[in-house]
Amino acid sequence: MPELPETETIARDLEALIGGAQIVGARVMRPDVLREIEPERLGASIAGTRVRCVWRRAKLIVLDLARDEERVSTHLVVQPRFTGALLVDDGTLDAELREYLCVTLRLADGRALHYRDVRRLGTVALMTPARFAEYAGALGLEPLDATSTPEALRAVFGSSVRPIKAALMDQALLAGVGNIYATEACWVAGIDPSRAANSLTPHEWTVLHTALVRLLRDSIAARGTSFRDYRDATGARGGFVSQLRAYGRAGLPCARCGRRLVGTDAIDGRMTVFCPWCQR
Numbered sequence: 001m002p003e004l005p006e007t008e009t010i011a012r013d014l015e016a017l018i019g020g021a022q023i024v025g026a027r028v029m030r031p032d033v034l035r036e037i038e039p040e041r042l043g044a045s046i047a048g049t050r051v052r053c054v055w056r057r058a059k060l061i062v063l064d065l066a067r068d069e070e071r072v073s074t075h076l077v078v079q080p081r082f083t084g085a086l087l088v089d090d091g092t093l094d095a096e097l098r099e100y101l102c103v104t105l106r107l108a109d110g111r112a113l114h115y116r117d118v119r120r121l122g123t124v125a126l127m128t129p130a131r132f133a134e135y136a137g138a139l140g141l142e143p144l145d146a147t148s149t150p151e152a153l154r155a156v157f158g159s160s161v162r163p164i165k166a167a168l169m170d171q172a173l174l175a176g177v178g179n180i181y182a183t184e185a186c187w188v189a190g191i192d193p194s195r196a197a198n199s200l201t202p203h204e205w206t207v208l209h210t211a212l213v214r215l216l217r218d219s220i221a222a223r224g225t226s227f228r229d230y231r232d233a234t235g236a237r238g239g240f241v242s243q244l245r246a247y248g249r250a251g252l253p254c255a256r257c258g259r260r261l262v263g264t265d266a267i268d269g270r271m272t273v274f275c276p277w278c279q280r
């Protein structure tokens with residue numbers, strides 16, 4: 001599933017590609033991906049709006065749509081989850097990527113914005129500003145916001161007895177961090193991912209926070225981590241995979257101590273890779 005850096009990459013690309021574009025209509029091929037709007041009402045609800053901006057919140061891609069210059073009238077909120085992708089089509093998109101299209105928005109300049117989803121576990125929702133504020137208010141701390149400090153992380157997780165790696169992935173507490181970056185952050189910080197969150201010292205919170213922020217920023221700079229069906233807005237794959245030190249590397253040597261990395265699903269049911277020698 002795309003995590004924060006992949007979602008941020010998609011949002012930035014879309015902002016560059018379709019920021020300011022006018023929407024003239026919508027076609028819904030797979031109504032089951034829609035949320036909070038009836039399929040037959042989507043087109044009428046967004047036709048005539050402009051894309052004011054495209055941005056990310058948690059693992060959501062948010063299109064702010066406006067009928068006039070002043071005010072955002074509605075938010076198109078896309079949660080790609082496992083196989084969802086937003087693709088801008090100027091007529092040259094690969095035929096293979098035109099399969100599994102769920103929703104297509106037609107733009108005034110002749111291009112289209114497709115929501116494609118092979119497994120259709122992702123969603124496309126239309127929300128009023130008030131509804132979106134309520135929805136986004138229930139999401140966790142944004143790790144790259146100025147309000148995300150070591151102290152803030154400690155305040156959010158500090159009393160939890162859950163394993164730190166599982167706690168980092170709790171979307172209600174911290175937004176956008178999934179298995180890849182939780183696994184990597186524990187490795188970089190030298191912290192055993194199975195340790196209870198409430199056992200971390202203030203110094204360890206600082207080290208973990210620094211590791212997490214750097215990982216997320218480096219990954220955004222590399223356009224995210226490529227895996228499974230992740231594609232950015234142009235259909236390409238991300239480049240951070242070559243920088244991974246733990247995720248996907250069970251049985252390979254630890255880049256820090258040279259001993260063998262271990263994979264386990266005993267921590268949270270997901271595959272966690274760590275170094276039992278230098279993560280304490």
Ligand SMILES: [Zn+2]
Nearest residue numbers: 254257275278
């Ligand atoms: Zn090691």
